[in-house]
Amino acid sequence: MKMILASLVLLSASYSFAAKTYQVTGPVLEVTDSKIVVEKGKDKWEIERTAATKVTGDLKVGEKVTIEYTMSAANVDVKAPKKK
Numbered sequence: 860m861k862m863i864l865a866s867l868v869l870l871s872a873s874y875s876f877a878a879k880t881y882q883v884t885g886p887v888l889e890v891t892d893s894k895i896v897v898e899k900g901k902d903k904w905e906i907e908r909t910a911a912t913k914v915t916g917d918l919k920v921g922e923k924v925t926i927e928y929t930m931s932a933a934n935v936d937v938k939a940p941k942k943k
Contacts, residue, residue, distance in 0.1 A: 884925040890918055897926060 883904050889896035890908075896919070897904045906926050918924065 860924055872875065878929045878931075880927050880929055882925055884929045885923065887918065887920050887922050890920060895924070897924060 883897055883899050883906070885897040885899040885904070887895060888898050889904060893908055895906045895908050897906065906928055916922070
């Protein structure tokens with residue numbers, strides 16, 4: 860089972876021009892204050908939910924949703940190439 864983590868961010872007008880947005884659509888499997896889990900095909904996508912997440916409608920398990928999200932790097936660790 861593949862878990863994909865992404866940050867869901869409420870985009871301000873100035874930020875939306877700089878950030879590439881993506882979307883995932885599928886039935887909701889789980890909802891908490893901190894995440895929304897959606898099924899896409901055979902994969903489960905876990906999307907972070909914050910106080911800034913805008914929800915339109917009644918978000919609950921079983922509902923079909925489309926979630927817009929952005930991805931950003933938190934840490935990048937560059938490894939030296941292996942010596943032969």
